[in-house]
Amino acid sequence: MKIMPNRMDRTFERYQKEFEEKALQVLRSGWYVLGNEVRSFEQEFAQYVGAAHCVGLASGLDALWIAFRVLGIGAGDEVIVQGNTYIASVMGITINGATPVFVEPDEYNNIDASKIEEKITDKTRAILVVHLYGQASNMAPIAALTRKYNLRLVEDCAQSHGACFQRKMTGTFGDVGCFSFYPSKNLGAFGDAGAIVTDDPKIAQDVRVFRNYGSEKRYYNKVVGANSRLDELQAGLLRVRLAHLDELTKERIRLCGTYTEELKNPAIELPRVREGATSVWHQYVIRSPKRDRLIEYLNEREIGTIIHYPIPPHLSEAYAYLGMGRGTLPITERYANEVLSIPLYNGMTEEEQQYVIESINQFI
Numbered sequence: 001m002k003i004m005p006n007r008m009d010r011t012f013e014r015y016q017k018e019f020e021e022k023a024l025q026v027l028r029s030g031w032y033v034l035g036n037e038v039r040s041f042e043q044e045f046a047q048y049v050g051a052a053h054c055v056g057l058a059s060g061l062d063a064l065w066i067a068f069r070v071l072g073i074g075a076g077d078e079v080i081v082q083g084n085t086y087i088a089s090v091m092g093i094t095i096n097g098a099t100p101v102f103v104e105p106d107e108y109n110n111i112d113a114s115k116i117e118e119k120i121t122d123k124t125r126a127i128l129v130v131h132l133y134g135q136a137s138n139m140a141p142i143a144a145l146t147r148k149y150n151l152r153l154v155e156d157c158a159q160s161h162g163a164c165f166q167r168k169m170t171g172t173f174g175d176v177g178c179f180s181f182y183p184s185k186n187l188g189a190f191g192d193a194g195a196i197v198t199d200d201p202k203i204a205q206d207v208r209v210f211r212n213y214g215s216e217k218r219y220y221n222k223v224v225g226a227n228s229r230l231d232e233l234q235a236g237l238l239r240v241r242l243a244h245l246d247e248l249t250k251e252r253i254r255l256c257g258t259y260t261e262e263l264k265n266p267a268i269e270l271p272r273v274r275e276g277a278t279s280v281w282h283q284y285v286i287r288s289p290k291r292d293r294l295i296e297y298l299n300e301r302e303i304g305t306i307i308h309y310p311i312p313p314h315l316s317e318a319y320a321y322l323g324m325g326r327g328t329l330p331i332t333e334r335y336a337n338e339v340l341s342i343p344l345y346n347g348m349t350e351e352e353q354q355y356v357i358e359s360i361n362q363f364i
Contacts, residue, residue, distance in 0.1 A: 001355050003343045005304040008183055010347025011241070011248065018240045019190075026236045034212070034229055037236040042195070044242055048162075049169045051177065051197035053204035056230025057211055060158045060180020060194040064092025066228060067176040067196055068126070070206045071152050073098050077125040079154075082111035083312055083332035085130040089156050090313040092178070093128065102314055102324070104331040108274045109285065109339075110137040116145055126152035131160035131170045133308070134186065134282035135273060139165040139173045146174065154178065159282035161187040162249050166276050171197045181238055186252070186280050187245055189234040248346050252281040255348055259284050262357045267294070267364075269338075283308055287338040294340065294363055301359050306341045 012019060026037060038056050046054035057063050073079065075097035081089055083102040093100045101119050106112040109132045116127065127146060129137050146153040153174025157163075160170040161179065171177025181193035198204050209216045214225025241248075256279075260270055269287040273279050285308060288294055298305055312332045314324040326333065343356050 001352065002302040003304060003352055003356060004345075005306045005341060005343050006184055007345040007347065008188065010345060011188075014347060015240060015244060019237055022236045022240050023233065026233050029232070032232045035232045037232045037239065038230050041230070041235040041239050041242070044239060045179075045195060046197055048242060048245070049171050049177065049197055051172050052199040053201065054195050054197045055204055055207040055211065056235060057194040057196065057207075058228040058230065059192045060178060060182060061088045061091060062211075062226070062228040063178035063180070063194040063196045064089065064128075064154075064156060065095040066207060066210055066226065067154055067178055068092060068096045068098065070203060070210060071126065071154070071175065073125045073152065076123065078121060078123040079126045079128055080116055080119050080124060081128040082130055082132070083314060083329040084109065084309070084335050085132060085156070085313065086158075086309055087313045087316060087318065088158070088180075089128060089130050090319065092156070094319075098125070099123075100313070100319075100322075102329055102332070104329055105132075105335060106138070108135055108138075108272060108277075109133055109335070110135060110274075111142070113138045113141040113145075116142065120145070120149055120151075124149065124151060126154055127174075128154045128156060129174070130156040130158075131163055133271070133279070133285050134159050134163055135271075135279035136160060136163040136165035136170050136277040138274060138277070139168075139170075143173055158182075158185065160280060161185065162245060163280045164278045172199070175200060176203060181234070186249065186282055187238065187241055189238050189241075191234055193230050193234040193238065195230065249280050251346050252344065253279075255344060255353060256281040256284050258353060259342070259344075259357065263360055265361050265363055268360065281344065283341040284344045285339050285341050287335065288340065289338055291338050291340050294360075297363050298342075298359060301355075303356055303359055304343060307336075307339060308341050309339075310336055312336050 042054040158180035181189040210225040214223035
């Protein structure tokens, strides 16, 4: 039996009629940029997460760097971020000329809130919290630090659509919540797409202007902006999927509950969920010091896996200029050598999951 690490076709097939009807509706409308579908999705997604405003953008990376640009964070400023994130999180900071300051992760794969304050300097302007793998971060102490030091709080919610900390959804704790709707995300489009959410009407308006060449009125440009517009087709298809997001999340929670209950191998550490937080299980990430052998073993059984992520940003060639060599973030680096995402997708059958479980339990 061949098992892929992720499959997007199963969700499409489940709601195929709705997706196809919406696509035809948009195509026949004759309006393809910044129209009714985008406005409707922005309203519906803002309501879903509990924010006052949502602004659709072209990608999750655009959401990050535009958020920092609009907040006025740039050269000479420092932004605190966890070390074990995807490199796009850090790019959102550095595209604007600001400097990332890395903090080690906790046992839940998110930023260790207890290690943030020691990194704050007179150059610190913001904290970027990444809700990695779908689990909400420990937001209460982080929010308290931003108030204490008058810092901006930006959330990278690319993997946490619908996850909560103390019953409040990710993306609504700080100044801006940044979302990706890349096809593999829990709320995925059929191409690149993203958005920011905020309760601040000025931030929302500034992002709306910036995403459209810096233009508030056609051909009248207030600032040097960007072309980063969520298009009508993607917005319409996202509306279809958003209507089913809760049921899709429940399915992932059920699948991951089965993994947690039935995976039993002393060579493997299972993921845990922090008390007071929820996870929407963007990935099910195990850790093992024998990871590379485990990958080979699973490949032999045609079980696909993915490493999220093999190279921490501070060790990437792109950020060699930061001068952070191997050993500067030991926990981050250990996680990079041990984490492994095992197969997880909506529409995964019991037979497929049991084959994965039995194979991992038999690994020696």
